[in-house]
Amino acid sequence: MHRIAFAVHEHTMLFEAAIAAEVFGVDRSDLSPTGDWYDLTVATPDGSPPGWLPQAAAHGYEVLPDMDTVIVPATADPAAPSSPALLTALVRAYEAGVRIASLCTGAFLLADAGLLDGRSATTHWMHAGEFAGRHPRVDVRADVLYVDEGRVLTSAGKTAALDLCLHMVRTDYGAAAANELARRLVAPAHRPGGQAQFIAAPNASVSPDGLEAALEWARARLDQPLTVEELARKAGLSSRHLARRMRDATGLSPLGWLQRQRLALAQELLERTDATVEQIASRCGMGTATTLRRHFQRVLGVSPTAYRNTFHR
Structure with missing residues (x-):
């Protein structure tokens, strides 16, 4: 059987851990083409079983290098110092060839252990900025649901833990097993898009100092054609000076800012109105529905129709 361990720590969040326990801690060998499933162990600081998963075998962190997979659940306090004993055990497990995955903010522990240096990784979008600031050697992907780097995997926030767990089942036991498990859990086997579609559109009332009137x-x-030169004239600046001010304040070029505002307006209209995609494209200055779909897919990872189906009020 595939030996899998949850590396439980003092700040473990139960929601993501419960998702993983439902996938890996329940005997679903009837789905496996080989007739086996996962053998779940819980690794805790003192080796005692946690009260929320009393049926699982419990050991100390020293068993992690003996596993096939180790899962690090989310932490409720990403700023809290990671347990040195857990970090050491994670490094030893990785060196022993163990596959290691984190759920949500559990990525902070993997990064603290140095396992994400030079790799792409994700975490909950609300903590992505803090994560990138603390770990500059990690390529932080805040727009995806999970990242598979082979032997190191990370998931985005909350329910994205299920997306990663199903992906791991698909890797271990095949697509048929993962698809049937998704049906039993009343969940999509594969969700389109990434985290970007769940991040709120930028607040239109916030503008860089001194540029409020122009923006x-x-x-x-x-809905009209706008150029950077027009925006610069309205701000009383040269195009170069405007670009510098905009990048310093927003991280975007003037053209990028305009595009993001148009996309934000499109999101709002998709959520709050029944206008067609063609009508919304015109009202946002995107020109055609094809252009709107292209930008939606590039930035948010989903089509306008899929976005509306999820967020229409």
């Missing part, structure tokens, strides 16, 4: 003028005309 508000642009927001009121998103």
